[in-house]
Amino acid sequence: MEVESTGEREHVVTERLLTIPNVLSVLRLVGVPVFLWAILSERDGLAFLLLLLSGVTDYLDGKIARQFNMESRLGQLLDPVADRLYILATLFGLVWRDLIPVWLVAVILAREVVMALMLAFLRTRGQLGLPVHFVGKAATFNLLYAFPLLLLAHRDDWLGALARPIGWGFAWWGVVLYWLAAVLYAVHARIVLGRAPRTVTS
Structure with missing residues (x-):
């Protein structure tokens, strides 16, 4: 575990794997191929719901990690990877559909x-x-x-x-x-x- 002093509050980055933010990030990653299938097969309701949930969980995992000192090395890796995969999958799907x-x-x-x-x-x-x-x-x-x-x-x-x-x-x-x-x-x-x-x- 590393502790970084910010002058106001200790910033803790742990090596823990099983945390709520990490679980949310993994769920977002699992949702990427499902979303891509949904948008390419024109199941827009499901695609919309998955995109909405991705945005909400992206906010929640960061909020929970900071609020409850659950920031981890794994989370620092998973969060941006999940963000980029959703963005790339969405761009591919939307441009494929000419949207x-x-x-x-x-x-x-x-x-x-x-x-x-x-x-x-x-x-x-x-x-x-x-x-x-x-x-x-x-x-x-x-x-x-x-x-x-x-x-x-x-x-x-x-x-x-x-x-x-x-x-x-x-x-x-x-x-x-x-x-x-x-x-x-x-x-x-x-x-x-x-x-x-x-x-x-x-």
Whole structure:
């Protein structure tokens, strides 16, 4: 167990595996292939419900982990993996159904490529990763709530008309914050590398 002092409250990261947040993250991971099957087979009710539950459990696992000191190494790994898999599965399903434009997928995937290259570079310098930034979590929150609304937006009734502007509002905010988070991660990475001791070679 590691304890990090924040000046106000001790921040505890444990090695425990069986915690409520970890169970929620595993359930979200299990839901990814079910969601993909549902959206590709046009079972929109089930797909919408799974997306909604994904957003709710994403909020709950972080809230519970922080509130009850259940943050763990496994949770730090599972949570972002579950987020990215849901985002990628949703983008694939929605673009396959022609419910969202290809440019939206390209913009989000480009950010993922940038982050992957950045993390790969950090590993070559001995840094295993960067702490999750609240802007990144806010971006994920917006995208996970945009997708079920964009799924509803293709309906030709009042529900579709209501979901369309709200869904695109979440989507635009999500994309902007997603890229803003990438910039902040890059700044943080530069600071971390600047503080790292230089290796002296002969």
